[in-house]
Amino acid sequence: ETGVTQSPTHLIKTRGQQVTLRCSSQSGHNTVSWYQQALGQGPQFIFQYYREEENGRGNFPPRFSGLQFPNYSSELNVNALELDDSALYLCASSPGLAGVAYNEQFFGPGTRLTVL
Amino acid sequence: AQSVAQPEDQVKVAEGNPLTVKCTYSVSGNPYLFWYVQYPNRGLQFLLKYITGDNLVKGSYGFEAEFNKSQTSFHLKKPSALVSDSALYFCAVRDMRNGGFKTIFGAGTRLFVKA
Numbered sequence: 001e002t003g004v005t006q007s008p009t010h011l012i013k014t015r016g017q018q019v020t021l022r023c024s025s026q027s028g029h030n031t032v033s034w035y036q037q038a039l040g041q042g043p044q045f046i047f048q049y050y051r052e053e054e055n056g057r058g059n060f061p062p063r064f065s066g067l068q069f070p071n072y073s074s075e076l077n078v079n080a081l082e083l084d085d086s087a088l089y090l091c092a093s094s095p096g097l098a099g100v101a102y103n104e105q106f107f108g109p110g111t112r113l114t115v116l
Numbered sequence: 117a118q119s120v121a122q123p124e125d126q127v128k129v130a131e132g133n134p135l136t137v138k139c140t141y142s143v144s145g146n147p148y149l150f151w152y153v154q155y156p157n158r159g160l161q162f163l164l165k166y167i168t169g170d171n172l173v174k175g176s177y178g179f180e181a182e183f184n185k186s187q188t189s190f191h192l193k194k195p196s197a198l199v200s201d202s203a204l205y206f207c208a209v210r211d212m213r214n215g216g217f218k219t220i221f222g223a224g225t226r227l228f229v230k231a
Binding site: 004006033035040041042043044045048050055056058090092101102104105106107108109110 | 148150152157158159160161162165167206208210212217218219220221222223224
C-alpha cells in the first residue's frame with residue numbers, strides 16, 4: 001500500500017510569483033485535504049476535495065485554489081505569493097465519503113515553501 | 117466556535133515515567149477527537165481517536181487518551197515514556213458543521229523524553 005506523497009519537497013519562490021504543489025493520495029482514498037502549517041503552529045485547513053469537487057474551504061483567500069484529478073491526486077495552486085505564505089503545506093487523504101467525520105487522515109511529508 | 121487548546125507548549129519527562137499531554141476542546145454537538153504526532157521533517161501520523169463509546173481510547177505505540185465530557189478534555193497518556201516518543205503532538209477536533217469535513221488542530225505540544 002503506497003502512502004501519501006507530495007512534491008516537491010522544498011521550494012523557494014519570490015513574492016508575486018505563482019506556485020503549484022502536488023499530492024498523490026493513498027491508494028483507495030477519494031478525499032483529499034490541504035493544510036498550511038506555519039512555523040510553530042498547528043495545521044490550518046485550506047480546503048478539501050471529494051471526487052474532483054471542492055466541498056469545504058477554510059479561511060483562505062481565493063488566490064489559494066486546487067484541483068483533484070480522476071485518479072484522486074491533487075494540486076494546490078497559490079497565486080500572487082506573499083511573504084506570509086511561507087509554510088509547510090500538508091496534503092492528507094482519507095477513505096470513504098467526504099464528511100464522514102470519524103475517518104482519520106493520512107498525511108504526506110509536506111512541501112516546505114519559502115517566499116522571499 | 118469550534119476550537120482546541122493545548123495549554124502546554126512543551127512537556128518534559130524522564131524515560132520510563134508516565135507522560136500526559138493535555139488537550140481541551142470546545143465544540144457544539146458531539147465531539148470527534150483525534151491525536152496526531154509529527155516527527156521532524158515529516159507529516160502528521162494518526163495516533164488515536166474518540167468517536168463514541170468507551171472514554172478510554174487505546175492507540176498506536178502504547179498511547180491512550182481519556183475523553184472527559186464534563187471537563188471537555190481529551191488528554192493523551194502513556195504509562196512509560198520512551199526517548200523515541202520525543203516529537204510534536206497535536207490534538208484535533210472534527211468540525212461537524214457543514215458536513216464535518218474540517219479538522220481543527222491545536223497549536224501542538226512538544227514532548228521531550230530524557231534518557
